[in-house]
Amino acid sequence: AAVEAAIARAKARKQEQQAGSEPAEAVDPRKAAVEAAIARAKARKQEQQTGSEPAEPVDPRKAAVEAAIARAKARKQEQQAGSEPAEPADPRKAAVAAAIARVQAKKAAQQQVVNED
Template sequence: AEPVDPRKAAVEAAIARAKARKQEQQAGSEPVDPRKAAVEAAIARAKARKQEQQAGSEPVEPADPRKAAVAAAIARVQAKKAAQQQVVNED
């Protein structure tokens, strides 16, 4: 298992947020597959969980894992919200 850098996890969470925002903007012009958004959210959750587990086993600065976990939680909420909006838009 390779170590996960908290900064990398935060960057990945920011990228996920940007993708979610972009998908929301394109939702009006182009339908987005909610399954795809759900898969991306699941991947983000898995990466966050993996990073949290490794943060507990490796000595890392205490602020970084928390920031990464918060960023991942925000990304999960935004992805969930985007998926819910897609379901509403389909109805």
């Protein structure tokens, strides 16, 4: 339903832009605003008729939060799917990664020696 709502809003914006791109004689800003509001209302009405769920007014903050949550879930799922470290394709990057791993192992060994004393 959210996707359909977004599509309907995009279509309404596109209609507004097309209506604005047509040559008009002496465009009254109030008249243009009224036409835009009518187009948005028609888009909302069409959205409500096509959606099986009752459409709620779209709060931009809620939509942004939902989008951020969806991105975070997608990132988490991607990380879980690719949990094995991928080998860098560049040989220099592989060498740097190996050097970093050696340094980290050396530091860990030194920490163990210090902790045992």
